[in-house]
Amino acid sequence: MRLKRIGGEAYLNLARTFRKSILTSSGIAIGTCILIVVVTLSQTSSAHLNQQIDSFNVNSLTVQSASEIPINAKSESIAAHFPEVTASGRAWMVTALTPISLFTSDEINGANVVQSPVFAASPGGLRAIGAQVSSGRLFDTGMALRRENVVILGTLLSRELGIALVMAPRVLFIDGQPYSIVGVASNFNGFPLAATGVIVLPHSVKSILSSNLNTLGSGAQYSPTLFIHTRPNWATAVASRIAFALSPRNVSGLVVSSPANTYLLSHVIAQTTTRFLIALALLSALFGGLVIGNTLYLSALTRISEIGLRRALGAKRIDIWLQFVAESLLLSFAGSVVGISIGEVGLVTFTSLYGWVPVERWTLPLEVLALGVAVGLIAGLIPARTAARIEPVRALQR
Amino acid sequence: MELVRLSGIAKTYNSVDPVSALREIDLSIEQGSFVSLQGTSGSGKSTLLNILGLLDQPDSGSYVFQEREMMTSSEAVRTSLRARDIGFVFQSFHLLSHKNAIENVATGLLYRDDSLFENRELPEMALESVGLSHRKFHRPAELSGGERQRVALARAVVGKPKLVLCDEPTGNLDRKNANLILSLLRSICDEGITVIIVTHDREIADSASDRYILDDGRIAKR
Numbered sequence: 001m002r003l004k005r006i007g008g009e010a011y012l013n014l015a016r017t018f019r020k021s022i023l024t025s026s027g028i029a030i031g032t033c034i035l036i037v038v039v040t041l042s043q044t045s046s047a048h049l050n051q052q053i054d055s056f057n058v059n060s061l062t063v064q065s066a067s068e069i070p071i072n073a074k075s076e077s078i079a080a081h082f083p084e085v086t087a088s089g090r091a092w093m094v095t096a097l098t099p100i101s102l103f104t105s106d107e108i109n110g111a112n113v114v115q116s117p118v119f120a121a122s123p124g125g126l127r128a129i130g131a132q133v134s135s136g137r138l139f140d141t142g143m144a145l146r147r148e149n150v151v152i153l154g155t156l157l158s159r160e161l162g163i164a165l166v167m168a169p170r171v172l173f174i175d176g177q178p179y180s181i182v183g184v185a186s187n188f189n190g191f192p193l194a195a196t197g198v199i200v201l202p203h204s205v206k207s208i209l210s211s212n213l214n215t216l217g218s219g220a221q222y223s224p225t226l227f228i229h230t231r232p233n234w235a236t237a238v239a240s241r242i243a244f245a246l247s248p249r250n251v252s253g254l255v256v257s258s259p260a261n262t263y264l265l266s267h268v269i270a271q272t273t274t275r276f277l278i279a280l281a282l283l284s285a286l287f288g289g290l291v292i293g294n295t296l297y298l299s300a301l302t303r304i305s306e307i308g309l310r311r312a313l314g315a316k317r318i319d320i321w322l323q324f325v326a327e328s329l330l331l332s333f334a335g336s337v338v339g340i341s342i343g344e345v346g347l348v349t350f351t352s353l354y355g356w357v358p359v360e361r362w363t364l365p366l367e368v369l370a371l372g373v374a375v376g377l378i379a380g381l382i383p384a385r386t387a388a389r390i391e392p393v394r395a396l397q398r
Numbered sequence: 399m400e401l402v403r404l405s406g407i408a409k410t411y412n413s414v415d416p417v418s419a420l421r422e423i424d425l426s427i428e429q430g431s432f433v434s435l436q437g438t439s440g441s442g443k444s445t446l447l448n449i450l451g452l453l454d455q456p457d458s459g460s461y462v463f464q465e466r467e468m469m470t471s472s473e474a475v476r477t478s479l480r481a482r483d484i485g486f487v488f489q490s491f492h493l494l495s496h497k498n499a500i501e502n503v504a505t506g507l508l509y510r511d512d513s514l515f516e517n518r519e520l521p522e523m524a525l526e527s528v529g530l531s532h533r534k535f536h537r538p539a540e541l542s543g544g545e546r547q548r549v550a551l552a553r554a555v556v557g558k559p560k561l562v563l564c565d566e567p568t569g570n571l572d573r574k575n576a577n578l579i580l581s582l583l584r585s586i587c588d589e590g591i592t593v594i595i596v597t598h599d600r601e602i603a604d605s606a607s608d609r610y611i612l613d614d615g616r617i618a619k620r
């Protein structure tokens with residue numbers, strides 16, 4: 001009963017300085033708001049991210065050479081022998097920047113030349129990196145066997161050159177040498193950079209590199225990556241055996257990136273980011289507690305005569321202490337409730353904009369509320385002690 | 399019946415230099431008496447009143463209140479006596495600015511038992527006894543100085559104390575309001591409540607049944 005009375009006094013005192021109370025509790029409100037948003041968003045987005053990674057990576061893996069072991073046409077066919085493998089092939093970047101034009105060098109007047117990367121991919125590689133035709137067609141094995149000089153445009157480059165559709169055969173000049181455009185492709189799941197350049201067949205690489213050496217003076221040779229596409233959920237199993245199949249004598253000379261690695265990595269990154277943000281949110285909640293503590297401390301000093309009067313009226317030290325703690329609890333409770341509510345409303349709006357389903361355990365708001373109130377409680381302890389120690393005699397002197 | 403007995407009470411403040419505020423005070427006050435306390439500034443009047451009101455402890459001597467020795471009583475005992483048996487009136491009113499008149503009167507019961515605190519009639523009656531029923535919902539800022547002191551007086555007596563201590567209650571008031579407060583204190587006294595009033599006002603002091611003068615920490619009857 002006495003507690004209820006003292007709580008009432010605390011409430012009345014906060015209500016009389018309503019605006020100040022709002023400002024005082026805003027720190028806790030901001031802290032709890034950020035906390036609930038960060039925790040929920042990180043869970044939501046990592047759930048979302050994992051879905052994407054799952055859908056794309058549980059059926060693909062890559063092999064790179066870390067030694068003298070070549071990744072070549074033979075590697076492709078070895079990989080293709082795995083019954084679980086649905087597509088396998090090489091793809092790599094050949095040059096970072098090469099002049100590309102729709103015109104011969106005679107016709108070129110500078111403005112029509114685009115500097116673009118050149119990639120190479122075998123027909124199987126194109127399929128393994130998930131290339132999808134948006135116009136024309138992809139390479140086929142016949143073109144590779146006949147050693148045709150053909151090229152596929154990435155979507156971004158095709159837009160830049162103004163060739164969205166490949167209806168009739170057209171010629172593209174890569175560093176002055178003619179190639180027939182067979183198609184425009186997009187959606188390179190395993191090799192997204194390919195959208196920015198042109199893709200040639202592996203046999204063309206040598207001539208591009210040599211002419212590039214002449215014109216640019218440099219031409220870093222990027223080593224091929226073997227992309228392997230498997231039946232769903234077989235990627236990890238293939239990954240565990242592929243190195244031995246490709247290079248029985250030197251298994252460690254190959255680097256196999258299995259989906260588990262990618263999954264783990266992205267998971268770790270997401271987790272670290274979340275931890276960092278949560279730490280920030282906790283910090284701002286603590287800061288909110290500091291604001292409450294500071295305000296109540298000042299309040300204790302400005303209310304010395306009121307405290308003295310209450311003591312004269314028969315308030316025990318504990319009654320004064322309780323009143324200050326109650327004020328702190330009320331402030332942090334109200335602040336937390338407001339912060340959590342704003343956070344939840346914001347989350348629902350934000351996630352619905354992105355079409356996500358918020359992932360949140362139902363106890364989270366309660367946990368954040370408990371945290372906010374706990375911070376307020378701790379913040380109130382010092383002011384409460386100060387107030388309870390004020391001697392009534394000195395307090396009533398004026 | 400004797401309500402208060404002080405014997406050999408001494409109090410020294412130890413601030414920059416030690417100040418002997420009270421030296422060897424002997425005093426006996428009968429229940430229901432009206433006592434005035436005069437003295438020059440700094441003679442120790444407020445110090446004595448604080449000791450009588452159990453707000454402060456003397457350094458030595460004996461203080462018997464209602465036949466109980468206060469020097470050896472615990473703080474809890476003295477706090478509950480303060481709540482139950484002692485009322486205070488100060489020169490500067492000390493009303494709570496965020497509460498209206500009736501709520502301020504009710505704070506006199508804030509730290510009492512539930513049955514008393516929840517009795518809504520006591521504050522009403524106390525406010526009526528000081529003639530302020532029509533100012534019930536006014537905040538202190540909306541009251542005159544005299545009215546504020548009457549609210550403070552109602553707060554002091556709402557819990558039916560044995561002893562009301564007033565430290566220059568009319569110090570901030572004009573003659574007319576001072577007389578009003580004096581007559582209210584007289585009627586409180588007539589109900590059997592002991593009143594001790596520190597005052598510079600000769601007229602008020604002379605109307606008391608027992609008159610004391612403090613001089614440099616020593617007390618003398620007049």
Ligand SMILES: Nc1ncnc2c1ncn2[C@@H]1O[C@H](COP(=O)(O)OP(=O)(O)OP(=O)(O)O)[C@@H](O)[C@H]1O
Binds near residue numbers: 439445
């Ligand atoms: N807290 C304190 N610390 C140190 N000295 C004090 C303290 N309170 C009072 N004194 C000193 O004790 C003496 C008595 O003070 P007290 O307040 O009792 O005087 P008073 O008679 O009430 O004076 P006034 O009429 O001006 O109110 C004074 O000399 C004062 O300076």
Ligand SMILES: [Mg+2]
Binds near residue numbers: 443444445565
């Ligand atoms: Mg004084």
